[in-house]
Amino acid sequence: MSESTSGSERITAAQFHRSPGVTDWRVTDTGPQAVFTARSLAHAASLVAPVVAAAERCGVLADIDVRPEGVVVRIPHRDWDGIPAAATDLAASVSQAAAELGLTADPSRAQSVGIYIAQHSEADTRPFFMAALGYEGFGETDAVDPLRCGPHLAFNPIAGDKPGRGRSHLDIFVPADQARARVEAALAAGGRLVDDSRAPDWWTLASPDNHGIDIAAWTDVVG
Incomplete structure (x- = not known):
């Protein structure tokens, strides 16, 4: 570029x-x-x-x-x-x-928060969330608050999915120089490391009761 x-x-x-x-x-x-x-x-x-x-x-x-x-x-x-x-x-x-x-x-x-909504491959729940939240489409798979106050939504199919089952998790985007500290803080607060195979781009964590969170830094260094 x-x-x-x-x-x-x-x-x-x-x-x-x-x-x-x-x-x-x-x-x-x-x-x-x-x-x-x-x-x-x-x-x-x-x-x-x-x-x-x-x-x-x-x-x-x-x-x-x-x-x-x-x-x-x-x-x-x-x-x-x-x-x-x-x-x-x-x-x-x-x-x-x-x-x-x-x-x-x-x-x-500095940070931004997104919600990753995983859905059955034959379902399209984006129109429902857009109507309920007053959001508008962003590209072919995402939705955003027109005033950019609410979190960005991303919709993607589940691999090996089952009809009628939806899953969601939070994406927490933080500066690259803050990501590891944020991960360590979440783990110290009772979180569990699920996957760090893509670190330092992102880490997948789970809360004590298994709610999913990705802490991502890749947007701060790409390209």
């Missing part, structure tokens, strides 16, 4: 991370994001205007989540084609503004 920062060019997560000024940022399943801690709601909100200005200048849409504890800025995936190349300029500008405002970056808090 091109390294250009103009037009409709797309870059990978690895290319994004090699760009200058983006050390505050991590790429999860929903796209690049940065978390900045704040002293108050007003302090967190002070970053909104600089983010809007940078987004308009770069031609890249951004989501801003303002809380008293801090502000989360995301550059969401709107298709499967990768990260807009101009996102690197936006990210660097936001980080500079945050530093000038005294907001502290905390990359360890």
Whole structure:
């Protein structure tokens, strides 16, 4: 993919991370994001205007989540084609503004959550979940909240499945430099390691009563 920062060019997560000024940022399943801690709601909100200005200048849409504890800025995936190349300029500008405002970056808090819904190979439950949640289709197999507040849903058939049986588990996407610590914390809290054959891309864990969770970091290093 091109390294250009103009037009409709797309870059990978690895290319994004090699760009200058983006050390505050991590790429999860929903796209690049940065978390900045704040002293108050007003302090967190002070970053909104600089983010809007940078987004308009770069031609890249951004989501801003303002809380008293801090502000989360995301550059969401709107298709499967990768990260807009101009996102690197936006990210660097936001980080500079945050530093000038005294907001502290905390990359360890970046994450996104997805729900993996496994279904019988002859069933299609996506329309049901889209209707119940008010979601819309994303590609041919996924569904998303139009406002990008709820978790991303992925629908895939079960291998060796049985009719009438559905299974679901959570996908927790975290920064690559935080994944192993998150796995260790979950295990220390009573979890069980089910499969680490794809680590460090992802680990499959189970809760004490056998609820499944994948802790994944591959989106932060791909390409």
